[in-house]
Amino acid sequence: MPEGDAVYRTAKRLRQALDGRRLTRSDFRVPRYATADLRGRTVLTTVSRGKHLLTRVEGGLTVHTHLRMEGSWRVGPAGRPAPRGDVVRLILANIQWQAVGTRLGMVDLVPTDREERVVGHLGPDLLGPDWDAALAVRNLLRAPERTIGEALLDQRDLAGIGTIWRAETLYAARMSPWRPVGSIPQDELEALVTVAHRLMDASKDAPLPVTTGDPRPGRSLLVYGRARRPCRRCGAPVSGGEMGPQPAERLIYWCPACQRD
Structure with missing residues (x-):
């Protein structure tokens, strides 16, 4: 999508x-x-x-x-x-x-x-004039039992993130997608949504998402689509799988070694 x-x-x-x-x-x-x-x-x-x-x-x-x-x-x-x-x-x-x-x-x-x-049901737009990091954090905390990986895809919390930006944001923040929202300190959540905004804003005028600074195919993303390949940060194998309730599960990529719970 x-x-x-x-x-x-x-x-x-x-x-x-x-x-x-x-x-x-x-x-x-x-x-x-x-x-x-x-x-x-x-x-x-x-x-x-x-x-x-x-x-x-x-x-x-x-x-x-x-x-x-x-x-x-x-x-x-x-x-x-x-x-x-x-x-x-x-x-x-x-x-x-x-x-x-x-x-x-x-x-x-x-x-x-x-x-x-x-x-009207949407949360603050990451690329819009209404972007409000504090409101996005409050929205995420409305259901603290969710994993942060699931919560980031809920457009009612903040609008614009899909599977690519979820993976890239969590990787850049060194945060496991499986971590419950309620276990994350508020300052870490604020830093996380700020990273999401910074990454997407930097890529909004590029033909395709770029988070590495290298737009060449296969080199543009930090972690998305890199299952079983070496982590760009620590060298451990990147994990890939599905996340979320069936039949709405979505792809997720992360490094278990440097994105700790």
Whole structure:
């Protein structure tokens, strides 16, 4: 699933193509909005909120989308046919550019002043103007029996982290993903969410996540995807597995030698 930094970059691409331009095409291919028509309206902006996208148009309407596991927004010249086999859910276009949303996990059309209906449940956004480390820590502590690895993926606590940023953040902080939240001192939790913010913010404008300073394939990440390979810090084998209740378990990578409980 695309994580907060990838969604941030998607919002940037949509702004570059759509902001300030009048829509000449509006094609909702979801039953609920089959008759919705935004043609003639000017796109005001697109912002990311965690893993969600909000495209605001004049007249007080917002198009809310979520990529889920397989979704994407493809931006290109207006009129370009979508690749065969793509499941197109939404097209927004002006005379110059088009944005084609394929396999989108969520598509909603809501009043702009009621965006909280679709994103109000989210915690502070790691890449947003509302980022609040203290609030993120308070949210994490609401369920102290959870492991920190599970808690970091709860978008109600803080928004934007997925499996990559979970692994990279915990590794950088030398913290085991299996440690119960309630056993972690508050100052360590504050340091942890600060690390998450710093890592994601530093990578938000890169084509792909980078935590090592080396963007080359296979060298860009500290621990994610490195099961059975030597830890970059201590040389011990990296562990990999699944974490969380079935059927919602997610991949996790960590170094048992230097990420202690």
